[in-house]
Amino acid sequence: MNMRNTLGGMALVLALALAGCDEKLSDVTGPTPNLEPTFSSIQREIFDTTDASGRLACTSCHSNVGRNPSGGLNLLPGLSHSSLVGVPSTGKPGAVRVIPGDPENSYIIHKLEGRSTIIGVRMPRGNGPFLTDGQVLVIKRWIANGAPNN
Numbered sequence: 001m002n003m004r005n006t007l008g009g010m011a012l013v014l015a016l017a018l019a020g021c022d023e024k025l026s027d028v029t030g031p032t033p034n035l036e037p038t039f040s041s042i043q044r045e046i047f048d049t050t051d052a053s054g055r056l057a058c059t060s061c062h063s064n065v066g067r068n069p070s071g072g073l074n075l076l077p078g079l080s081h082s083s084l085v086g087v088p089s090t091g092k093p094g095a096v097r098v099i100p101g102d103p104e105n106s107y108i109i110h111k112l113e114g115r116s117t118i119i120g121v122r123m124p125r126g127n128g129p130f131l132t133d134g135q136v137l138v139i140k141r142w143i144a145n146g147a148p149n150n
Contacts, residue, residue: 028134031055037141038150039081046135047075053129061125070125073097081149084108092119100147103140112136 029035031052032045047058062075072090089095095107114122
């Protein structure tokens with residue numbers, strides 16, 4: 001086999017592999033098909049909205065409307081980004097809610113996934129429904145992209 005055939009074969013394999021990965025976000029985000037890895041989309045589709053699975057909007061607990069927000073975290077529009085990004089958790093000393101560029105160490109991801117290291121319960125509180133793996137993946141992508149207020 002000559003070099004041209006080898007390179008051509010490798011290019012074909014790569015193209016097929018990439019085509020298999022050309023998955024639309026709406027295929028993995030379940031009850032929030034319009035969810036994108038931008039803060040405005042997460043605000044609208046996750047924080048502010050009860051989704052098709054019956055998961056309550058995060059703002060049903062995390063707002064200052066008529067009460068102190070749960071965990072001191074206010075997720076109302078215009079306040080949520082500054083309440084999340086670079087802000088220490090009030091529930092777990094040493095944890096930071098969102099660390100730009102570092103989803104695996106961002107405490108919000110630990111709480112959404114229900115990791116064994118969290119203080120308190122998995123979010124959203126109760127027995128679910130919880131965010132799907134695809135919804136959490138989109139939030140992780142936003143954090144990995146630097147957690148911009150976009």
